[in-house]
Amino acid sequence: MPGTASPAEAAEQAVPVRPDEVGLAFVQAWARPDADDAAWRTQCTAYATDRFAKVLSTSTSGAVAASRAVGDGEIIERTESEAIVRVATDGGAVLVRLLPERGRWRVDGIEPEQSSSLAGASRG
Incomplete structure (x- = not known):
């Protein structure tokens, strides 16, 4: 049918x-x-x-001290080579460091916001 995405196209659009x-x-x-640790690692390493x-x-x-995200991702800092994203969780906010790798933004670290050095320069 015209306008209907294949399962592969739908999965790509959801990334x-x-x-x-x-x-x-x-x-x-x-x-x-x-x-389960093995499933958790597989899902986390995909990003x-x-x-x-x-x-x-x-x-x-x-x-992990959190069991769910309770808000959207908020970009704290962004350049062409790095981004820092804040995500609130039920265990406190975390800062996620992302780098472009293999044509996509990928996670390169995560720290609790209150003890993070990731966005230190922007928070003065």
Whole structure:
């Protein structure tokens, strides 16, 4: 039918593109402390840079202090080479660092907002 996307096209359209969308999607996958560790790692690393995927490979879902995102992603800083996105969770806000890798924004780190050094320069 004209105007109907194939399943592959629909999946591609659903992939988050903007840094705030990617940051939020990552936090939604990450903030699940009761998730099976293998499934959690697979879902989180889908949004991660190669470097951060290695960090996640030794992490566990039970170490996450949040169980859900409670707001949208908010871009705190953005350049062509980096973005910092704030996402509120039920365990406190987090700052997500994103870098462009393989043609998409990918997560390269996450820290609690109150102890973060990620956006220190912008917060003065």
